[in-house]
Each structure stands twice: as C-alpha cells, then as structure tokens.
Amino acid sequence: MYDTEKLGTDVNQTETKISARNVQVYYGDTHAIKDVNVDIDAKSVTAFIGPSGCGKSTFLRCINRMNDTIDVCRVEGDIKIDGEDIYDKRVDPVQLRAKVGMVFQKPNPFPKSIYDNIAYGPRIHGLAKNKADLDEIVEKSLRRGAIWNEVKDRLHAPGTGLSGGQQQRLCIARAVATEPEVLLMDEPCSALDPIATAQVEELIDELRDQYSVVIVTHSMQQAARVSQKTAFFHLGNLVEYGDTSQIFTNPKDERTESYITGRIG
Amino acid sequence: MPLSWLVLLVLALAAAGYFIGRIRVLKLAGGDIRALHSLPIYYGTNVALSVAVPAIAVLLVWLLAQPTLIERSVSGMIAPEMIPEGSNLNLVMSDVRRVADGLNTAISGGAMSLAEVEAMDATVVDVRARLGELGVALGQDVRPEVLAAAKSYRSAAVTGNTLRTLIVLALAGIGFGISFSKTKPDYRARNVVERAVLALLMAAASLAILTTVGIVLSMLFETINFFGLHNWRDFFFGTTWAPNFRGDSELSILPLLWGTLYISFIALLVAVPIGLFAAIYLSEYAGPKTRAIAKPLLEILAGIPTIVYGLFALLTVGPLLVNMFGQSGSLGLGWMSGATSVLTAGIVMGIMLIPFVSSLSDDIINAVPQTMRDGSLGLGATPSETIRQVVIPAALPGIVGAILLAASRAIGETMIVVMGAGAIAKFSANPFESMTTITTRIVSQLTGDGDFASPETLVAFALGLSLFVLTLGLNVLALYIVRKYREQYE
Ligand SMILES: Nc1ncnc2c1ncn2[C@@H]1O[C@H](COP(=O)(O)OP(=O)(O)O)[C@@H](O)[C@H]1O
Ligand SMILES: [Mg+2]
Numbered sequence: 001m002y003d004t005e006k007l008g009t010d011v012n013q014t015e016t017k018i019s020a021r022n023v024q025v026y027y028g029d030t031h032a033i034k035d036v037n038v039d040i041d042a043k044s045v046t047a048f049i050g051p052s053g054c055g056k057s058t059f060l061r062c063i064n065r066m067n068d069t070i071d072v073c074r075v076e077g078d079i080k081i082d083g084e085d086i087y088d089k090r091v092d093p094v095q096l097r098a099k100v101g102m103v104f105q106k107p108n109p110f111p112k113s114i115y116d117n118i119a120y121g122p123r124i125h126g127l128a129k130n131k132a133d134l135d136e137i138v139e140k141s142l143r144r145g146a147i148w149n150e151v152k153d154r155l156h157a158p159g160t161g162l163s164g165g166q167q168q169r170l171c172i173a174r175a176v177a178t179e180p181e182v183l184l185m186d187e188p189c190s191a192l193d194p195i196a197t198a199q200v201e202e203l204i205d206e207l208r209d210q211y212s213v214v215i216v217t218h219s220m221q222q223a224a225r226v227s228q229k230t231a232f233f234h235l236g237n238l239v240e241y242g243d244t245s246q247i248f249t250n251p252k253d254e255r256t257e258s259y260i261t262g263r264i265g
Numbered sequence: 266m267p268l269s270w271l272v273l274l275v276l277a278l279a280a281a282g283y284f285i286g287r288i289r290v291l292k293l294a295g296g297d298i299r300a301l302h303s304l305p306i307y308y309g310t311n312v313a314l315s316v317a318v319p320a321i322a323v324l325l326v327w328l329l330a331q332p333t334l335i336e337r338s339v340s341g342m343i344a345p346e347m348i349p350e351g352s353n354l355n356l357v358m359s360d361v362r363r364v365a366d367g368l369n370t371a372i373s374g375g376a377m378s379l380a381e382v383e384a385m386d387a388t389v390v391d392v393r394a395r396l397g398e399l400g401v402a403l404g405q406d407v408r409p410e411v412l413a414a415a416k417s418y419r420s421a422a423v424t425g426n427t428l429r430t431l432i433v434l435a436l437a438g439i440g441f442g443i444s445f446s447k448t449k450p451d452y453r454a455r456n457v458v459e460r461a462v463l464a465l466l467m468a469a470a471s472l473a474i475l476t477t478v479g480i481v482l483s484m485l486f487e488t489i490n491f492f493g494l495h496n497w498r499d500f501f502f503g504t505t506w507a508p509n510f511r512g513d514s515e516l517s518i519l520p521l522l523w524g525t526l527y528i529s530f531i532a533l534l535v536a537v538p539i540g541l542f543a544a545i546y547l548s549e550y551a552g553p554k555t556r557a558i559a560k561p562l563l564e565i566l567a568g569i570p571t572i573v574y575g576l577f578a579l580l581t582v583g584p585l586l587v588n589m590f591g592q593s594g595s596l597g598l599g600w601m602s603g604a605t606s607v608l609t610a611g612i613v614m615g616i617m618l619i620p621f622v623s624s625l626s627d628d629i630i631n632a633v634p635q636t637m638r639d640g641s642l643g644l645g646a647t648p649s650e651t652i653r654q655v656v657i658p659a660a661l662p663g664i665v666g667a668i669l670l671a672a673s674r675a676i677g678e679t680m681i682v683v684m685g686a687g688a689i690a691k692f693s694a695n696p697f698e699s700m701t702t703i704t705t706r707i708v709s710q711l712t713g714d715g716d717f718a719s720p721e722t723l724v725a726f727a728l729g730l731s732l733f734v735l736t737l738g739l740n741v742l743a744l745y746i747v748r749k750y751r752e753q754y755e
Contacts, residue, residue: 069642071552098645108636111659120654121644171640178644 017042017182017212018063023077025058025067032058034236036077040229045204045213047223047244050233051259056216059233060184063214064100065093081182098125101175105187107167109159109174114151117159117170118142121178137177145173146203165196169203176207183207185215189222201226220260224248232256266430271324278437279317286312286448294450303455311454314461315444320437327429335421342414357411360403364392364415365422367401374399382419387412484733487726495720500727506690506701508710508721516724518731520690524700528611528686529675531696535615537668540622547623548630549652560627567620571680578613578685579604590697601697603687608696610685614678618671625670629663629750630656662750669743673736679704703732 018040025033033055040046048056067073079086086096109117118138128134142148147169159170168188175183189197204226207213217223223230231241240256251257287309294300343357371377376399392407495516503517547556583604588594590601633656641651687699710725
C-alpha cells in the first residue's frame with residue numbers, strides 16, 4: 001500500500017457521498033473558505049492537502065457542523081450528504097455528528113476505561129439493547145480500529161494509559177463505534193511516530209471498504225499513500241481536485257505543482 | 266543624640282555615599298562607562314549599603330539589647346524585702362522606669378541640673394511633688410530605693426545612648442572608608458550589590474518560615490503545659506465540655522469537634538452544589554459578556570469581611586429561620602427557639618464559601634483540554650452530555666481538591682460561628698439547636714478573665730493546635746490531589 005501504483009484503481013465505479021456547492025466560511029471578518037465546490041466519493045479516501053492556514057480543517061469541520069461550536073464562525077452555501085442538506089433547519093447537528101464521525105489531530109481519549117471510551121457513543125445514542133450487545137459493539141469497533149489484540153486483556157484500564165499511536169487507534173475505534181457513514185480525520189498522524197503512523201495508515205486503507213474517509217494531512221507522501229482523490233487548498237480556495245495519481249504526477253494548476261514540488265508550503 | 270536623628274544621619278551618610286561612589290568611579294574611569302566593570306549606580310549602591318547596613322543592623326540589636334541589660338543590672342538594686350506587700354518586682358521596675366523618665370524630662374527641660382538630680386535625696390525632698398511640678402505625674406510617693414534605682418537607670422541609659430551613637434556613627438564611617446577605597450573601575454560592584462539583594466530576599470523568606478515555626482512552637486509549649494495540668498484522655502476522649510473557673514473542669518474536644526464538623530458539613534452542602542453549578546454555567550455556557558460581569562460579582566462575595574457575614578447570620582438569616590421554623594413561625598413547627606443554630610451558621614458559612622468553590626472549580630474545568638470536549642461533541646453528544654460525562658469526570662480530582670480546601674476554611678472559620686452558632690457544647694443531630702465549635706471556644710476561653718495559667722485558659726492552645734493539625738492535613742491532602750490532577754494534563 002505504500003507504492004503509488006495501486007492508486008487510482010476502483011475510483012470509477014463510485015457514487016458521490018458528499019457534495020459541497022459555493023461554500024463560504026467566515027470567522028468574524030476573516031474569509032477562511034472561498035467558494036468551494038467539491039464532490040466526495042463514497043467508500044474511498046479523499047485527502048485535503050495544502051499549506052498550513054489554508055482552511056483544510058475549517059472545511060473539514062463544515063462537514064459535521066463542528067464549526068457550530070465556534071461562536072464567531074459563519075457558514076454559507078450548500079453541503080449535502082446523500083442528497084440531504086446538512087445545514088437545513090430541520091437537521092439536528094448532534095445527530096449529524098453521530099453519522100459523520102471525527103478523529104482529531106491530537107489523540108483525545110476520555111479519562112475513562114478503554115471499554116467506556118468505545119461504549120461512550122453507543123450509550124449516548126442507545127445503539128445497544130443490553131450489556132452483551134454493547135460488549136459486541138466494543139469488540140467489533142476495537143477490531144475495526146486494529147487495536148483489539150493489544151487491549152483485549154485490559155479493557156478496563158484507563159484509555160489515557162496507552163501509547164500515542166494506540167490512543168489514536170482507540171479514538172478511531174471510538175468514532176467507528178457509533179456506526180458513522182463518513183469519517184473525518186484532521187491530521188490524525190501528526191502527533192505520532194513513524195511506526196504508529198504506518199499502523200494508522202494501514203487502518204485507514206481498511207476503513208475504506210465501509211466508510212467514506214476524508215483526511216486532512218500536511219504530508220504529501222501520506223496523501224499519496226492512502227487516498228484515491230486529493231484536493232489541494234490554497235489561501236481558502238480549492239485550487240485543484242482530482243485523482244490522487246493525477247494530482248501528484250500531472251497537476252494542472254501551477255500552484256499545485258509548486259506545492260507538490262516543495263516551492264510553496 | 267535622639268534616635269530619629271541618628272537614623273536620619275546614617276541614611277543621609279548613605280545617600281551621600283551613593284553619589285560619592287558614583288562620582289569617584291566615573292572619575293577614576295575618566296568618564297568612560299565602558300571602562301567600568303559595572304554600571305556607576307552599582308558602585309554608588311555598594312557604598313550606600315556599606316554605610317547603612319552594618320550601622321543600622323548594630324543599631325537594631327542595640328535597641329533590643331540595651332533595655333534588657335540595664336533592667337537586669339538595676340533590678341539587682343531592689344532587694345526582695347523592699348518590694349511592698351501586694352506588689353511585685355515588675356511593678357516596682359515600672360515605677361523605676363517612670364521616675365527615670367521624669368528625671369530625664371526634668372534635665373532636658375532645663376528645670377534641674379545634672380548635679381541637682383544626683384544630689385536629690387528622697388528622704389529630704391518630696392520627689393513626687395517636685396516631678397509633678399515639672400509635669401511628670403507619678404501614682405505614689407517615691408521611696409528612696411526607687412529613686413536610687415531610677416538614678417542609676419537613668420545614667421546607665423544615658424551612657425548607653427551616647428555609646429550607641431558613637432558606635433553606630435563609627436560603623437557608618439568605617440563602612441564608607443572601606444567601600445570608598447574599594448571603589449575602582451575593576452571592582453565587581455554589581456556582583457556585590459546582587460549578593461546583597463539575594464541576602465535581603467532570603468531574609469524575607471526565612472522570616473516567613475521562622476514565624477510559622479515560632480507560632481507552632483509556642484502553641485506546642487502551651488499545649489504541653491495544658492496537658493501537664495489536665496488529663497489528655499479527658500481532652501481527646503471525654504464527652505463533656507464544661508469549663509468551670511473554680512477548677513475541676515471537664516474539657517473535651519469531642520463535642521466541639523462535632524459542632525465544628527456538623528456546621529462545616531451544612532456549609533459544604535450549601536456551597537458545593539451552588540458553587541459547582543455556577544462554575545459550570547460560567548465556564549461552559551455563559552458568553553464572554555455574561556462571564557465578564559458575573560465572575561467579578563461572584564468574587565466580590567469573597568471580599569466581604571467575615572464579621573459582616575456574622576452580622577448577616579445573627580440579624581437576618583437567624584430571625585428568618587426562626588420565623589419559619591420557630592414556635593410561632595409560619596410553618597408552625599416550633600422546632601427552633603433562638604436565632605443561633607447550626608443551620609444559621611452553616612447556611613451563612615456556605616454562602617461565604619460559594620465564590621471559593623466556584624472560582625477554584627472554574628479554573629479546574631477550564632483546564633480540561635478543549636480537545637476532550639471536541640471529541641465528545643464530535644461523537645454526537647450534546648453539550649450537557651459532554652459536561653456530565655466527560656468534562657466533570659475529567660475535572661473531578663481537582664474539584665474534590667477544591668472542596669477539601671473549602672472544608673478546611675469552614676473548619677477554621679470563626680466570626681460567623683461566634684455570631685451565628687451559639688455557645689452550647691453538645692452532641693446533637695438537630696440542626697435547629699445551637700451548638701458551638703472549636704474556634705468559638707478558643708475565643709471565649711481566652712477572652713474570659715480567668716488566670717492565664719489555669720487549664721481552662723490553656724485549653725485554648727490545645728484546641729488551636731488540634732484545629733491547626735486538622736486543617737493542615739486537609740490542605741496538604743487537597744493540594745496533593747489538585748497537583749496530581751494538574752500533572753495529568755501537562
Ligand atoms: N476558531 C477560529 N477563530 C478565528 N479564526 C480561525 C479559527 N480557526 C481557524 N481560523 C482561521 O481560519 C484560517 C484557516 O484555518 P484552518 O482551517 O485551521 O487551516 P489549516 O487546517 O489548513 O491549517 C486561518 O487563517 C485561521 O487563522
Ligand atoms: Mg488544521
């Protein structure tokens with residue numbers, strides 16, 4: 001999975017999961033996202049790359065309405081998931097976030113046991129009928145998070161006692177436990193060492209068969225390794241969007257080319 | 266030379282030394298600051314310090330030592346049989362000092378010459394009347410031995426003062442001479458001055474620590490005295506508090522401890538929920554504008570003197586409770602007979618503790634990382650689920666620490682319980698009865714007119730020490746918990 005030859009396979013027979021039209025985001029007077037249009041495929045990995053401060057995180061947080069928690073933030077335009085406008089008045093952002101899971105830059109396990117970390121979402125949303133059900137969800141999620149073997153003997157130890165890479169996979173498992181359709185990841189490997197990064201990347205590649213994964217990364221190698229499509233942001237604009245292999249081998253926009261070759265960043 | 270002049274003179278010398286030091290070093294360097302090891306002000310400060318510090322230090326020691334030394338030598342002149350019936354050496358010595366003062370006034374006012382004073386004979390002259398003319402009132406006639414003692418007291422004091430002036434000025438001069446001769450461009454004046462500053466800081470720090478040690482030791486000694494006079498088993502394990510100034514008191518801490526803990530418990534029952542909820546609202550829900558107004562308002566509560574809370578307990582809360590629960594109260598229950606009660610003191614103390622709990626908890630809740638909240642919100646939890654299930658559990662150790670700190674304040678609180686709790690020591694679970702606390706008993710045992718050396722008075726020290734140990738233990742535990750909690754997120 002670390003070579004680029006595999007890239008670009010099975011991209012063609014996919015459907016659109018998320019579609020954004022004319023999205024503008026303002027923080028007070030700052031115009032952070034300018035007129036972004038993008039269609040994100042279902043069951044594939046889409047990477048957002050671009051220099052720091054260009055609005056990758058901001059746009060990602062629009063997709064599960066996490067920006068609602070910031071007072072000064074204002075979002076305009078349409079974002080649809082499966083054809084439904086998520087900024088519609090009738091949509092409860094709290095329920096939306098159960099469907100669109102999120103993994104953050106810094107691993108943030110709750111100060112609870114590993115088991116309770118995973119069970120947190122299912123309990124809140126009433127996904128388990130009984131204890132056995134919950135046990136099953138926890139095990140399944142930990143397996144999906146590729147961390148079951150490492151923690152199965154200490155499910156009731158605190159989640160904060162794990163190593164950084166384990167914590168991040170725990171957080172991915174925690175997001176998976178609420179059975180989301182979309183998984184948003186904001187630089188999930190930037191706080192990890194190379195070995196933990198490789199493990200998480202492998203996991204992301206496996207998640208692709210069930211979820212639509214959107215990953216923000218500042219590492220172009222990572223984008224090339226894990227994603228099928230790549231979007232390049234610059235100063236709040238979506239400059240170029242296309243198959244990862246095309247973006248990295250044959251960029252159309254000169255800004256993309258400069259960034260890929262390391263001239264801006 | 267009077268003391269104030271002496272001090273002023275030394276300070277003036279130091280100031281002069283400052284300028285002289287600066288000017289000299291600049292002159293030696295040919296006006297070029299870069300040729301100096303330190304900036305000119307350091308040379309000046311060095312000279313000023315060398316003039317003032319030894320001189321003032323010796324002056325201070327002298328001031329403390331001279332009266333004691335003179336007193337000791339003069340009191341030898343008063344033989345035990347010369348002390349009148351019903352008096353003691355201390356009283357006679359204070360007469361001696363007053364007569365000596367009177368003689369001094371007479372001489373310095375020019376009313377009598379030195380020789381006249383030396384020649385004055387109490388068997389011949391009525392010293393009281395003579396001094397009375399000069400405006401020095403004495404309580405009784407001056408007996409010959411007192412006059413003799415006063416004369417030698419006066420002359421010793423005059424000699425001492427002269428010597429003091431000479432030595433202090435000499436020291437200032439020597440300090441000036443040495444530092445002046447050292448003031449050369451390559452002298453490391455900055456390092457010397459900095460060491461002096463360090464010494465000052467260390468002195469301040471050790472003074473604070475020594476004071477604490479001194480307080481504890483003095484309490485400890487008096488407590489040991491107390492246990493010499495009173496059975497320690499009765500103090501720690503007895504069940505009755507019944508001081509009796511004719512002796513044979515029962516002095517047990519347990520009923521007082523019960524009252525203290527009961528009132529503190531009620532105070533925490535009031536302060537913890539209200540303080541915690543206020544903190545949650547302020548840190549998680551309130552907008553910046555509400556926060557900017559509400560936080561300082563809450564903190565004003567913390568600035569109210571506890572005596573005002575005491576008044577509030579005695580005059581407002583107590584009567585209000587009686588109106589509700591009293592004999593002819595609105596609820597017609599007849600549970601409460603007087604305004605002072607455990608409930609009165611507890612409620613008011615709880616109000617006092619609200620800002621304490623809320624501002625500590627607010628800090629602690631704010632220290633929970635935002636990523637933790639994001640993680641929960643990102644899983645589709647509502648803000649209130651996030652607070653209940655993630656933020657509060659994460660902050661819990663810190664909040665427990667805050668509650669323990671509040672408890673330790675409640676246990677040590679005095680004014681509110683003096684005014685609101687009553688004076689009856691007993692074991693009772695009824696919150697409408699008046700009860701008393703360790704702190705109130707300390708106040709009343711020490712402000713009574715009993716003999717200071719009686720167990721009834723000394724018990725105050727044993728109570729104080731027990732209270733100190735209790736609150737110290739709570740504080741240490743609380744700080745340990747809070748610190749551990751902080752480490753978790755660093
Ligand atoms: N909470 C916020 N308040 C105000 N401005 C913000 C906030 N978050 C981000 N911004 C601004 O929005 C722009 C985009 O930020 P971000 O989306 O975090 O960039 P990236 O993730 O690509 O590094 C930056 O200029 C940043 O200063
Ligand atoms: Mg970012």
